[in-house]
Amino acid sequence: MTTAAKLWRQSLLTMTGALALSVMVQAGEARQLFAGKQAMPPNDRLHIQTKGMLTVTTAVPSAEETRTFFGIDLYSKNVQPVWVQVENRSESIVFLTPMGLDSAYFTPRETANRSRVNFTEPHTHKFEEQAMVRMQVPANSIQSGYIFSRVDEGTKSFNIDVIGSDSLQMMTFFIPVPGLKLDHYEVDIRGMYSEQELKHVSLPELADELEDLPCCVRDKKGENKGDPLNLVFIGEIENIYYAFMRAGWDETETIYGSSLIKTMASALMGSRYRYSPVSALYVFDRPQDFAMQRARSSINERNHLRVWLTPLRHNGTPVWIGQISRDIGVHFTWKTITTHKIDPDVDETREFLAEDLAYAQSVHKFGYVGGVGPASYDEPRGNLTGDPYFTDGNRLVIWVADQPTAIDEIENLNLLEEFDSKTSD
Amino acid sequence: MHTDCPNGGPAPKYNVIRVGLLLLSIALLSACASGPYHGAKMDDASFLARAMTQESNNLVVHAAVPTAQESKLLTGLDLHAQGIQPVWLKVENRGQSRARVATWSIDRDYFSPIEVAYMNRKKFSNAAYEDLQKWFYQNGLTRYIPAGESRSGLVFTHLNSGTKGFNLDIFSNKAANSFTFFVPMPGFTADFMQVDFKGLYADKDLRNLSIDELEVVLEQELPCCASDPGGKLQGAPLNVVLVGSGLAVRRSMLRGAWRETAAGDAAGNLVSQGARKQHFQGRQPDAIFTLSRQDGNEKVYLHLWLAPWRVEGEHAWVGQVYYWADSESPLDGSIAEDMIDDLKFKSFFARESVVADLDSAQRYLFQDLWYRGSLHKAGFVTGVGESAMDDPRVTFGGTAYFTQGLRVVVFLSETPRGLDEGELIYMLRESLPPGETSP
Numbered sequence: 001m002t003t004a005a006k007l008w009r010q011s012l013l014t015m016t017g018a019l020a021l022s023v024m025v026q027a028g029e030a031r032q033l034f035a036g037k038q039a040m041p042p043n044d045r046l047h048i049q050t051k052g053m054l055t056v057t058t059a060v061p062s063a064e065e066t067r068t069f070f071g072i073d074l075y076s077k078n079v080q081p082v083w084v085q086v087e088n089r090s091e092s093i094v095f096l097t098p099m100g101l102d103s104a105y106f107t108p109r110e111t112a113n114r115s116r117v118n119f120t121e122p123h124t125h126k127f128e129e130q131a132m133v134r135m136q137v138p139a140n141s142i143q144s145g146y147i148f149s150r151v152d153e154g155t156k157s158f159n160i161d162v163i164g165s166d167s168l169q170m171m172t173f174f175i176p177v178p179g180l181k182l183d184h185y186e187v188d189i190r191g192m193y194s195e196q197e198l199k200h201v202s203l204p205e206l207a208d209e210l211e212d213l214p215c216c217v218r219d220k221k222g223e224n225k226g227d228p229l230n231l232v233f234i235g236e237i238e239n240i241y242y243a244f245m246r247a248g249w250d251e252t253e254t255i256y257g258s259s260l261i262k263t264m265a266s267a268l269m270g271s272r273y274r275y276s277p278v279s280a281l282y283v284f285d286r287p288q289d290f291a292m293q294r295a296r297s298s299i300n301e302r303n304h305l306r307v308w309l310t311p312l313r314h315n316g317t318p319v320w321i322g323q324i325s326r327d328i329g330v331h332f333t334w335k336t337i338t339t340h341k342i343d344p345d346v347d348e349t350r351e352f353l354a355e356d357l358a359y360a361q362s363v364h365k366f367g368y369v370g371g372v373g374p375a376s377y378d379e380p381r382g383n384l385t386g387d388p389y390f391t392d393g394n395r396l397v398i399w400v401a402d403q404p405t406a407i408d409e410i411e412n413l414n415l416l417e418e419f420d421s422k423t424s425d
Numbered sequence: 426m427h428t429d430c431p432n433g434g435p436a437p438k439y440n441v442i443r444v445g446l447l448l449l450s451i452a453l454l455s456a457c458a459s460g461p462y463h464g465a466k467m468d469d470a471s472f473l474a475r476a477m478t479q480e481s482n483n484l485v486v487h488a489a490v491p492t493a494q495e496s497k498l499l500t501g502l503d504l505h506a507q508g509i510q511p512v513w514l515k516v517e518n519r520g521q522s523r524a525r526v527a528t529w530s531i532d533r534d535y536f537s538p539i540e541v542a543y544m545n546r547k548k549f550s551n552a553a554y555e556d557l558q559k560w561f562y563q564n565g566l567t568r569y570i571p572a573g574e575s576r577s578g579l580v581f582t583h584l585n586s587g588t589k590g591f592n593l594d595i596f597s598n599k600a601a602n603s604f605t606f607f608v609p610m611p612g613f614t615a616d617f618m619q620v621d622f623k624g625l626y627a628d629k630d631l632r633n634l635s636i637d638e639l640e641v642v643l644e645q646e647l648p649c650c651a652s653d654p655g656g657k658l659q660g661a662p663l664n665v666v667l668v669g670s671g672l673a674v675r676r677s678m679l680r681g682a683w684r685e686t687a688a689g690d691a692a693g694n695l696v697s698q699g700a701r702k703q704h705f706q707g708r709q710p711d712a713i714f715t716l717s718r719q720d721g722n723e724k725v726y727l728h729l730w731l732a733p734w735r736v737e738g739e740h741a742w743v744g745q746v747y748y749w750a751d752s753e754s755p756l757d758g759s760i761a762e763d764m765i766d767d768l769k770f771k772s773f774f775a776r777e778s779v780v781a782d783l784d785s786a787q788r789y790l791f792q793d794l795w796y797r798g799s800l801h802k803a804g805f806v807t808g809v810g811e812s813a814m815d816d817p818r819v820t821f822g823g824t825a826y827f828t829q830g831l832r833v834v835v836f837l838s839e840t841p842r843g844l845d846e847g848e849l850i851y852m853l854r855e856s857l858p859p860g861e862t863s864p
Contacts, residue, residue, distance in 0.1 A: 103796065107789075109782050110750075110779055112777070114721070163845075165848070168844050296534050343537050348537050377559075407594065
């Protein structure tokens with residue numbers, strides 16, 4: 001062992017303070033694991049995943065639980081602690097990297113600086129003592145502690161990456177955090193269509209069926225046509241949802257009094273209320289099954305997406321239809337005083353989404369079908385708030401990947417024979 | 426429609442509140458500004474003469490970036506003042522199949538052409554806005570380029586100061602080509618551009634080291650720390666070693682959105698002034714890179730010096746990495762001289778300050794390089810020596826710090842590598858023997 005290895009091991013031993021041996025029972029076999037630094041979990045909503053010789057347990061405290069535990073309202077400082085326990089039963093050292101959990105994680109001292117009152121009282125130790133400070137998890141050991149991330153309300157989605165010399169284990173956790181009422185929890189996705197209503201289609205049939213779906217969203221009365229339905233997703237709800245979370249999209253809150261107040265405040269003050277509610281648009285005589293949004297720099301610069309489940313199934317996989325718009329500002333109308341102005345170049349917004357999901361490694365293959373109907377720049381159509389839009393008339397069809405897919409592995413399907421000539425103008 | 430404002434909204438018969446609100450809004454937005462819009466002809470833009478060209482797999486890409494003034498001449502709008510920096514691209518597709526430009530790869534939060542137009546609508550009448558919108562729409566870069574053809578246009582990115590560095594991916598079915606551009610901007614010279622790297626060391630002074638020899642040099646020969654400009658007092662620890670070409674370093678920094686520092690950047694920037702006092706081999710850092718938190722005032726600083734070694738034939742860089750926080754003014758290191766030797770103050774600073782926490786900065790850099798695909802091999806070696814929180818070492822500038830005493834060594838990869846393609850070297854190569862971890 002080199003000097004460095006000795007020093008490093010020594011420091012690992014000293015950092016643990018009182019050493020303890022814990023007996024872990026795994027697969028019927030009693031093993032002795034070296035107990036490294038430990039912190040108590042914040043609640044009993046533990047989420048456990050095991051891969052090979054590695055078990056990771058996580059828990060996310062709510063805003064209230066965080067305040068109780070740390071004595072400070074960290075959520076209001078945009079800091080959300082995540083409790084992580086790693087049990088490494090292998091014979092080699094592994095690294096737990098906080099950056100996998102949040103690319104802009106806070107160190108314990110950054111957390112301290114966000115919540116300190118002055119620079120005269122000791123404050124840092126409250127976080128440093130509970131934190132998972134070091135990345136190294138030695139062979140046959142168990143350790144736990146907090147990683148400080150940015151706040152996600154609703155569902156906390158994160159990766160735990162554990163890197164070893166010859167191995168990389170990636171685990172994705174989705175942990176509901178109490179406090180936000182999200183629209184898609186209210187929709188019974190599985191019970192939406194009966195077995196008789198489902199339509200199982202082959203690939204050529206799929207293209208035909210997709211072209212026959214409604215061109216556009218409608219208002220509640222079903223009278224006026226609005227924004228074009230220019231997106232199709234093929235995938236299980238979990239994979240679609242994971243894909244959007246990985247790409248940094250946020251869930252939306254159902255419209256309630258308090259959320260409207262938050263939205264108005266953020267529109268006026270320019271702050272970002274990431275979960276602000278979206279209005280209902282209608283397809284199949286019902287409002288969207290779920291909606292997502294991705295903030296850019298202010299509430300007036302967001303992308304909105306609404307999605308409906310169709311009765312179509314392709315190779316047993318659900319088919320969804322959706323509408324996306326890019327808010328490019330606020331404008332004033334006589335009807336509602338203010339409304340978001342959308343980018344009339346709806347194809348630009350559609351292609352942005354393709355890339356956003358592709359770079360989240362979530363696109364398996366994609367292609368285009370018709371169904372929207374073209375509208376030219378000089379003769380645009382109008383949506384429900386009177387905004388014009390123009391389009392090549394195509395729908396982007398995305399097969400959502402169920403495992404990470406690099407951009408050079410994405411298959412481009414030619415579902416539309418004339419596509420080359422159409423888009424090359 | 427006839428109102429005071431050309432092409433303004435209709436006026437009659439709405440309730441007083443709405444009319445009042447609307448009038449107020451109109452007044453606030455001074456929507457009456459008018460005048461025709463004339464965007465310049467793209468082909469006549471003088472900055473196109475500075476276009477840089479790269480070629481790969483039947484794709485030829487030309488890139489040019491206008492200055493603030495050139496953007497204004499081209500569009501008639503002060504886009505830089507709005508944080509928008511147009512990038513002009515021309516892509517020639519000499520291949521057999523359609524190519525797709527991934528606009529996202531240049532800036533994932535790019536502005537769409539019509540978005541930029543709409544942001545500037547208030548200065549124009551409705552008729553003039555139509556022209557404005559059309560100019561932006563027509564001069565935006567299209568995504569698809571048919572085989573054998575070429576397309577050119579603007580992509581509207583977020584403004585960054587200094588050299589405009591960006592990636593560009595162009596893909597087709599199951600294939601992707603990645604380009605990286607560093608477009609020099611008139612008026613900005615990065616510090617490292619003024620260093621004569623070839624003249625720094627004579628050939629006879631350069632040592633060729635293997636990976637194993639590097640470990641010995643780092644643990645036993647390289648001083649723990651930089652020095653003051655006089656070479657007498659101890660500065661901050663040399664806790665980073667990077668192995669790779671200058672281009673590899675620049676690409677790694679670009680992937681992590683680190684910022685270059687202007688040469689002679691001293692005016693008004695106390696931290697850069699302090700940074701330039703750190704000396705190694707008798708000189709200030711060859712390059713300083715910084716990374717700012719978007720949601721806070723913390724920054725990570727990385728100072729690099731070219732080392733007098735070649736490691737397995739590659740250049741090597743010795744460096745320092747640390748956090749800085751503007752909020753810590755009472756703790757920011759610029760303290761009264763009589764405080765420097767005050768043990769109580771020193772250990773308070775070491776216990777509380779993000780600046781004192783060198784190992785967290787080192788961990789951040791290590792992960793940043795790994796997650797951005799810049800890490801080929803990495804490990805940790807000793808050489809800095811431990812500095813304890815209770816009795817911390819202090820730099821010549823009066824900054825107390827604590828550290829476990831390790832140096833991170835990273836062999837950089839010029840092309841992006843997956844997370845699972847990194848190799849651990851030195852002590853991390855060895856797993857601890859079973860049982861050794863028990864007390």
